[in-house]
Amino acid sequence: MELSHSFDRWLYRGKRPNHLARLMNRAWAGLAATGFGPNRLVRLEVKGRRTGRTISFPVVVADYQGERYLVSMLGEDTNWVRNVRAAGGGAVLRHGHRDVVHLEEVAPGERAAILRRYLECAPGARSHIPVDRRAPIKEFQGIAEQFPVYHLTAQGPADG
Numbered sequence: 001m002e003l004s005h006s007f008d009r010w011l012y013r014g015k016r017p018n019h020l021a022r023l024m025n026r027a028w029a030g031l032a033a034t035g036f037g038p039n040r041l042v043r044l045e046v047k048g049r050r051t052g053r054t055i056s057f058p059v060v061v062a063d064y065q066g067e068r069y070l071v072s073m074l075g076e077d078t079n080w081v082r083n084v085r086a087a088g089g090g091a092v093l094r095h096g097h098r099d100v101v102h103l104e105e106v107a108p109g110e111r112a113a114i115l116r117r118y119l120e121c122a123p124g125a126r127s128h129i130p131v132d133r134r135a136p137i138k139e140f141q142g143i144a145e146q147f148p149v150y151h152l153t154a155q156g157p158a159d160g
Contacts, residue, residue: 029058040061040121042095043095044091047086056094061093062117067151071125072147076146084150106150108145109141109144111147116133131143
């Protein structure tokens with residue numbers, strides 16, 4: 001297990017994906033968009049903050065108390081978080097079909113239980129979030145400010 005975590009950390013050294021991680025992300029995003037793979041794995045499509053082009057990322061949707069959430073496993077300083085903020089929360093999720101969604105950032109004080117649930121749903125994220133998935137909520141409260149969490153609200157099916 002430690003070897004797997006070491007490899008995951010190496011893929012995102014400096015909280016940025018290396019060349020291999022970018023290739024793997026592209027493949028996972030394509031797989032998610034087609035509807036194959038785990039139901040939790042989706043492709044997030046959001047307007048790029050600099051180019052205006054659609055940028056896509058594979059992400060894991062965590063369910064908590066009947067709601068759906070996205071979590072940035074690498075923290076605040078990631079492209080998809082910056083792009084979602086610049087787009088005012090507007091995005092598209094793909095997993096066999098396209099859904100227009102609105103992503104609303106969850107306040108840090110409300111993130112702890114969602115972060116713990118996310119680690120149950122996203123094994124690949126465990127090496128990036130410095131709390132064990134079975135840890136008490138108090139430990140998650142201590143890191144909650146570092147990891148953006150977004151509540152997903154479906155806006156309806158997308159065209160095209």
